[in-house]
Structures are given as C-alpha cells and as structure tokens.
C-alpha cells in the first residue's frame with residue numbers, strides 16, 4: 001500500500017498497529033512470546049519506561065530501517081538504547097517477517113549504566129547479541145569514530161527550562177529538540193528519528209532540511225502525555241510553547257512521528273539508478289520513496305523514466321507533509 005497523503009490516515013492509530021503485522025500468525029505468536037520475556041520492570045526513575053512509545057519506536061525501526069535498508073552489512077549506530085527492547089523486538093520481528101539483516105550490526109550507546117546493563121543482558125537472552133551491542137558510553141563519543149551510515153534514535157525530547165526534571169537524561173533542551181538537532185548535524189546518510197509534536201517540530205524539520213535531509217518516509221501515532229511529560233513543571237512549559245507555536249497537541253494527546261531522513265547526496269555514490277525495490281513490501285507496509293529516480297532524472301537525463309511531477313516538488317513532498325501532520329493537533 002502506498003503511504004496515503006490523507007491526514008486522517010496518518011493520524012489513525014490503526015494504521016500504525018496494522019502495518020506491523022507482517023509475519024505469519026504462528027511466527028507472530030512466537031515473537032510475541034519472546035518479547036514478553038523481556039518485560040523486566042524498573043521504576044521509571046531508574047530507566048526510561050514508556051511501553052507505548054518504545055513499542056512505536058520498535059515498529060518504526062522495523063518498517064523504516066529494516067525494510068528500507070537493503071545493505072546486509074549495514075553499520076548502524078543508536079543514540080540512547082534504554083533497556084534495548086525496541087531494537088531487539090525489531091530484529092526479532094524483522095527476522096520472523098523475512099528481513100535479511102545479514103551481517104549488519106547495531107551499536108547502541110546508552111549513558112545510564114543500569115539501562116545499558118539491562119539492554120546487554122536482554123540482547124544476550126534473546127539471541128541477538130551478535131547483531132546488537134550496547135555500549136555504556138555517551139553517544140557522541142561513539143559517533144566521533146563510527147563508520148556507520150545509519151543513525152537511529154528515540155532521543156530525549158522533554159522540553160523544560162532546565163534539566164531539573166524527573167529524569168534529567170530525557171531533557172531535550174528548552175524546546176525539547178536540541179539533541180535532535182545536534183544529531184541532524186552529524187552528517188549520517190540515513191537517520192531514523194522519533195520527532196515529537198510538542199518539541200518544536202516545525203523548526204526541527206526545517207533544520208533537517210537545511211542540513212540537506214529529505215523526509216523519505218514516515219509513520220505517526222497519537223500518544224497520551226506520559227509519566228515524564230505529565231510532570232507539572234514540564235506540562236506547564238509545554239503549554240507555554242503551544243502559545244508560541246512550538247508545541248502541538250490537543251487535551252492529553254500529542255503526535256509522535258518516526259521519520260526516515262536521507263541525504264540525497266548519498267545517491268551520487270550509488271551506481272545502480274534502477275529504482276525498483278528487489279522485493280515488494282508486504283501489504284500495509286510503506287513503500288520506500290524512490291529517491292534515486294529523482295537523482296538520476298535530474299543529472300543523467302530521464303532515460304525513459306520521466307517523473308510525472310518536477311523532481312524538486314517530489315523531493316520536498318514528504319518533508320512538507322510531515323510538517324503538516326505534526327502541526328495538525330491544536
């Protein structure tokens with residue numbers, strides 16, 4: 001199914017939920033059983049806990065990373081692994097849905113020693129330690145030396161005047177998007193990032209665009225304000241941001257997007273300009289945007305594949321659409 005441009009479709013929780021069902025019922029059951037074993041409870045003051053959000057991040061990784069990345073030796077780096085369950089679940093579900101992760105490797109970075117230890121144990125318990133290694137270290141230290149071409153993250157995005165909040169490690173700066181914008185300046189060719197509608201989404205997406213990124217795919221889910229964003233000091237701050245046009249939500253619901261951001265320059269290095277995906281995505285999946293056809297068409301002649309609309313219009317299409325969706329709730 002092509003991703004619909006309809007706002008209603010984008011806001012529908014059913015779209016997100018149904019799009020994850022890619023495996024046979026039997027395989028799905030097995031994965032669910034495995035996933036449940038990972039549910040080790042911690043207090044939300046020790047380790048980041050928000051099951052709905054982590055589950056959505058896992059779905060986003062499955063759809064936007066595993067199904068778009070056709071390199072079986074991909075190098076992937078993660079900001080803030082938490083307890084590791086989103087990546088582990090995506091790997092398990094991806095494998096049961098026929099994804100060939102091959103020799104690809106995710107290096108997760110997590111500052112919180114307790115979370116990093118739990119994530120490492122979970123990866124080992126679930127048999128994916130050879131695909132997911134969690135380092136108890138600052139992400140930016142790892143990013144300085146990595147050769148990864150993919151960055152994935154559910155970054156800290158709680159906005160507040162300072163980091164004196166329930167979990168300081170979740171502070172995303174005054175508008176919640178400082179860290180996200182920092183990630184966008186590191187030059188990774190592909191990024192899968194969660195973006196919150198109450199954390200200055202318009203300026204954040206425009207910042208990505210200024211760095212050369214285009215949104216080539218996205219998923220959105222509505223979420224209720226959770227434990228960390230409901231802290232009175234934070235909630236009051238977010239209400240103030242709404243008045244300034246930097247936060248979008250209605251009553252107790254905000255939108256969380258998972259976006260695939262890619263640098264078009266990446267296509268210069270790719271000598272295969274044929275855009276047909278090698279395998280069709282399963283029903284309900286989002287078809288990867290054929291960015292390569294735009295590149296080839298613009299600089300090498302159309303070769304019989306003239307796009308129906310101007311290349312520049314296509315290139316900006318999903319970026320603008322994501323902005324429209326993220327500002328939909330008032």
Ligand SMILES: C[S@@+](CC[C@H](N)C(=O)[O-])C[C@H]1O[C@@H](n2cnc3c(N)ncnc32)[C@H](O)[C@@H]1O
Pocket residue numbers: 048053054057079080081082083084086109110111112115137138139140154155156157169170
């Ligand atoms: C919103 S949580 C996401 C956790 C997990 N990925 C998930 O979705 O369930 C963000 C995580 O980033 C971690 N973190 C914050 N700053 C970090 C840094 N500089 N380097 C590595 N991890 C960091 C926090 O400790 C927290 O676990």
